[in-house]
Amino acid sequence: MAGIYIHIPFCKQACHYCNFHFSTSLKNKDDLLLAIHSELKQRKGYLKGQLIDTVYFGGGTPSLLTAREINKIWEIITKHHKINETAEVTLETNPDDLSINYLNELKQTPVNRLSIGIQSFFDSDLIFMNRAHNAKHARTCIEAAKDRGFNNLTIDLIYGTPTTSHSDWVRNLQTAFDFDIPHISCYALTVEPNTALAQFIKKGKIKDLDEIHSAEQFEILLDQIEQHGYEQYEISNFCKPSQYAIHNTNYWKGKHYLGIGPGAHSYNGHSRQWNVAHNPQYIKALNKGKIYWETEALTLENQYNEYIMTSLRTKWGVNVDQLMHWGQFNTTSFIQLAATYINNGLMELHNNNYVLNRKGKLLADTIISDFFIG
Numbered sequence: 001m002a003g004i005y006i007h008i009p010f011c012k013q014a015c016h017y018c019n020f021h022f023s024t025s026l027k028n029k030d031d032l033l034l035a036i037h038s039e040l041k042q043r044k045g046y047l048k049g050q051l052i053d054t055v056y057f058g059g060g061t062p063s064l065l066t067a068r069e070i071n072k073i074w075e076i077i078t079k080h081h082k083i084n085e086t087a088e089v090t091l092e093t094n095p096d097d098l099s100i101n102y103l104n105e106l107k108q109t110p111v112n113r114l115s116i117g118i119q120s121f122f123d124s125d126l127i128f129m130n131r132a133h134n135a136k137h138a139r140t141c142i143e144a145a146k147d148r149g150f151n152n153l154t155i156d157l158i159y160g161t162p163t164t165s166h167s168d169w170v171r172n173l174q175t176a177f178d179f180d181i182p183h184i185s186c187y188a189l190t191v192e193p194n195t196a197l198a199q200f201i202k203k204g205k206i207k208d209l210d211e212i213h214s215a216e217q218f219e220i221l222l223d224q225i226e227q228h229g230y231e232q233y234e235i236s237n238f239c240k241p242s243q244y245a246i247h248n249t250n251y252w253k254g255k256h257y258l259g260i261g262p263g264a265h266s267y268n269g270h271s272r273q274w275n276v277a278h279n280p281q282y283i284k285a286l287n288k289g290k291i292y293w294e295t296e297a298l299t300l301e302n303q304y305n306e307y308i309m310t311s312l313r314t315k316w317g318v319n320v321d322q323l324m325h326w327g328q329f330n331t332t333s334f335i336q337l338a339a340t341y342i343n344n345g346l347m348e349l350h351n352n353n354y355v356l357n358r359k360g361k362l363l364a365d366t367i368i369s370d371f372f373i374g
């Protein structure tokens with residue numbers, strides 16, 4: 001099984017923390033969609049006929065697409081790629097786009113899962129982040145989506161924001177639980193280079209983020225999630241029993257994916273490829289038959305490190321039999337280092353799988369990088 005990711009690089013306004021590739025000018029939208037159509041046709045061989053079980057419209061803001069534009073992309077996907085009839089088809093959406101009319105239109109498309117960028121149910125946080133929606137949109141869009149029959153929902157929430165007190169964070173989570181959302185992704189606010197947030201901090205307009213505040217909210221998150229019957233199946237991803245996102249899980253399990261659109265990444269097991277993250281350059285290159293991507297062949301060391309990085313973040317962990325793919329020496333080295341972390345109460349061994357426990361998850365980045373080779 002494999003996946004297709006389509007990057008829609010447009011947003012109504014720039015969120016202060018975001019460093020994804022997007023433009024707030026929609027003037028190239030039609031040309032860009034035509035270029036995406038061409039790329040989908042040109043790269044029909046990339047996944048070598050593997051059955052696609054997830055198609056993900058990400059961005060940017062894919063909910064700026066009309067139902068007609070989504071259906072056109074889908075028509076090309078199904079013509080040139082082998083799609084499982086039960087494929088998960090996700091559309092990333094912003095709450096202010098999810099009007100009743102738009103949701104009704106989406107019912108006429110193959111989209112069967114909505115990922116809603118809620119981030120917070122508080123206006124103070126949303127203003128701080130410069131989100132296009134307000135707290136009222138955040139609530140009403142979930143009600144409207146469920147009302148229109150979109151029950152396969154995931155929402156994003158952000159913690160560690162200076163405007164979010166611990167009690168606000170508990171209320172944010174409680175609101176998500178009250179809506180009975182089956183899948184929740186929670187991310188710590190981080191300062192990415194070249195963002196408005198980084199500039200504000202540099203100029204002293206706002207204080208740097210408080211790591212302790214953020215770590216405390218991560219602990220609150222883990223307590224709340226567990227109490228409300230959600231499973232943490234990846235450091236930042238939580239779901240009701242077994243309601244894993246196919247798109248995310250495929251990525252963590254090393255399945256192959258084809259990334260279409262400016263800035264999109266692709267992976268086929270032995271190399272990574274990424275498209276130019278510039279809308280006019282992407283369009284021009286597609287129109288003129290020029291190269292619009294870069295490729296990196298993955299060494300065995302790269303592949304090992306990626307396996308460690310993605311697996312240790314998940315509940316499935318690192319499997320000893322799979323490690324043998326990188327030879328006895330690397331397997332033995334892993335097991336020896338893991339034994340130290342087990343003794344220190346940060347890892348556990350479950351049926352041949354090494355996993356981070358709760359204490360280990362708090363130090364995930366440091367522990368994971370300790371296992372890297374090369």
Ligand code: SF4
Pocket residue numbers: 010011013014015018019020022059060061094117
């Ligand atoms: S809507 Fe999403 S992609 Fe667009 S600026 Fe905000 S966070 Fe970034």
